[in-house]
Amino acid sequence: MPAEVRVPVSSDADVVTARAQGRTLAAQLPFSATELTLIATAISEVARNIVLYAPRGEVVLRLTREEGREGIVVTARDEGPGIEDVALALQDHFSTGQGSGLGLPGARRLMDEFELESGPSGTTVTMRKWASRRA
Numbered sequence: 593m594p595a596e597v598r599v600p601v602s603s604d605a606d607v608v609t610a611r612a613q614g615r616t617l618a619a620q621l622p623f624s625a626t627e628l629t630l631i632a633t634a635i636s637e638v639a640r641n642i643v644l645y646a647p648r649g650e651v652v653l654r655l656t657r658e659e660g661r662e663g664i665v666v667t668a669r670d671e672g673p674g675i676e677d678v679a680l681a682l683q684d685h686f687s688t689g690q691g692s693g694l695g696l697p698g699a700r701r702l703m704d705e706f707e708l709e710s711g712p713s714g715t716t717v718t719m720r721k722w723a724s725r726r727a
């Protein structure tokens with residue numbers, strides 16, 4: 593598998609594909625089975641938001657090596673209307689739709705790093721998970 597995978601997202605089937613591709617890519621690094629599940633779940637959450645709130649988007653998955661550590665970077669970009677209040681959207685149980693309001697805050701908790709940028713032409717979420725060092 594290449595070091596970067598791009599998954600166009602516009603349907604529920606694409607969410608499943610992004611999740612599976614992310615898990616497969618991350619499995620190349622020394623992540624535990626639990627960590628792989630956390631990564632896949634975070635990918636599902638951000639990809640599902642694309643389906644719910646934007647006409648289309650993309651999830652970009654890539655392996656990274658920085659400062660002696662290895663990890664996966666997940667970037668979810670959409671062409672939706674943007675998030676009016678990012679701070680509010682990152683609070684548990686806040687939702688502008690029919691969801692539980694745990695997607696973005698949940699994804700943030702599951703990953704080691706989480707950044708969200710949003711404007712009238714779309715939203716970009718960038719998340720990183722670092723593999724634990726193993727002897």
